[in-house]
Amino acid sequence: MVDFPAPPAPRGRAPGAVRTVTALILREMATGYGRSPGGYLWAVLEPVAAIALLTAIFSLGFSAPALGRNFAIFYATGLLPFLMFTDLAGKVAASLTYSKALLSYPAVTFFDAMLARFLLNLVTQLTVGAVVLGGILLAFETGTAPDLPRILGAAGLVAALGFGLGAINCLLFTLVPLWQRVWSVATRPLFVLSGTLYVFEAVPQPWRDWLWYNPLIHAVGAMRAGFYPYYDAGYVSILYPLGLSLGLSVMALLFLRRHHHALLAR
Numbered sequence: 001m002v003d004f005p006a007p008p009a010p011r012g013r014a015p016g017a018v019r020t021v022t023a024l025i026l027r028e029m030a031t032g033y034g035r036s037p038g039g040y041l042w043a044v045l046e047p048v049a050a051i052a053l054l055t056a057i058f059s060l061g062f063s064a065p066a067l068g069r070n071f072a073i074f075y076a077t078g079l080l081p082f083l084m085f086t087d088l089a090g091k092v093a094a095s096l097t098y099s100k101a102l103l104s105y106p107a108v109t110f111f112d113a114m115l116a117r118f119l120l121n122l123v124t125q126l127t128v129g130a131v132v133l134g135g136i137l138l139a140f141e142t143g144t145a146p147d148l149p150r151i152l153g154a155a156g157l158v159a160a161l162g163f164g165l166g167a168i169n170c171l172l173f174t175l176v177p178l179w180q181r182v183w184s185v186a187t188r189p190l191f192v193l194s195g196t197l198y199v200f201e202a203v204p205q206p207w208r209d210w211l212w213y214n215p216l217i218h219a220v221g222a223m224r225a226g227f228y229p230y231y232d233a234g235y236v237s238i239l240y241p242l243g244l245s246l247g248l249s250v251m252a253l254l255f256l257r258r259h260h261h262a263l264l265a266r
Contacts, residue, residue, distance in 0.1 A: 020108055024099065024116030044128050047083055051076050051132065054197075066199045067228050070142040076133055077224045078196035081158045084125040085216055086190075088159060091117045092166025096174050096260065103260075110260040111253065114170065122159055129155070142227075150226035157219045157241055164245030167252035174263045195220040200235050215241035 055071040065074035092114055096103070099113035136142065172179045194216040203211055211217055218241050221233040256263075 017109075017112060020112045021116045021119070024102075024108070024112060025120045028117060028120050044131055047076070047079060047128060047132050048135075050079060051136075054079075066202060067224060067231055068143045070136075070140050070144075072136045072140060073133070073142040073144055073227065074224075075196070076136055077227050078194070078220050080125075080129045080132060081154065081220050081223050082191060082194050082196050082216065084129065084155070084158050085162045085165075085219070087121055087125055088118060088162025089166040089169065091121045092163055093169035093173055093180075095166075095170050096256075096263070110256050114167065118159075118163055118166070122162075126155060144227040145229045147226045147229065151223065153238075154219055154222035154226055157222055157238065158216075160245040161215055161219060161241055164248040167256075168248040171252045171255055171263075174260075190214075190216065193217070199224070199231075200233070215244050 051072055054075050058065065058071045058075075065071045067074050095114040095117050096110060098117070099108070102108045103110060103113065133146075137144070137146070169179075169183060172183075193211065193214055200208065200211065200217055200221055212235060218236045218238070221236040222238070225231050225233040225236065
């Protein structure tokens with residue numbers, strides 16, 4: 001195996017890095033949301049339409065959701081963390097290919113490209129979540145008692161997972177292009193396996209023990225515990241998904257720091 005030389009690490013680039021990341025964020029806003037039909041409006045309408053549709057369907061077939069008495073808030077507390085995770089992981093994973101032309105400039109590093117996409121889409125998803133959840137709370141009597149610190153903690157857990165999985169896939173997508181297709185197929189059941197439509201406790205054994213190893217199920221449980229004060233999500237582990245996210249992030253960033261130039265030249 002060829003040992004690619006590591007590029008020299010730039011020193012004292014903090015002010016320049018801020019300007020670079022800001023410029024990349026503005027570029028992302030213009031090329032991503034600015035050119036799509038509806039722009040940021042679609043980012044809000046997509047989860048609203050999904051929640052409204054599922055709420056209507058489940059309201060006809062069931063007398064009450066698994067928690068509380070309002071389907072919209074129950075489904076939203078599962079769907080929004082899932083959408084936030086998939087959006088962040090997908091955008092971070094495509095960072096190198098998306099900004100490949102700019103990475104030839106010394107002022108732009110691979111981490112700038114990853115951080116810019118992560119920050120912009122994190123703020124976007126948090127805004128979407130606040131609008132959607134706030135609208136549901138205003139429109140319906142949900143019987144919930146939102147605990148803002150716990151909700152923000154759950155969102156932070158989702159963000160960490162999104163960056164960690166995105167970072168390792170940023171490496172793997174560039175190193176093994178076929179992995180992008182494999183990952184796309186392998187993660188299609190994730191919507192069902194992440195507790196968006198049910199609570200973890202409703203899953204029978206032995207499947208419940210296997211489901212526990214899905215880190216996203218912990219984030220969804222933490223989010224719901226922030227809305228339903230009587231929900232004892234004792235299965236939720238903060239250390240497991242955070243440790244997994246940190247390990248994947250460190251491994252990916254160390255490898256990319258040393259080899260990203262060679263990988264992009266492939």
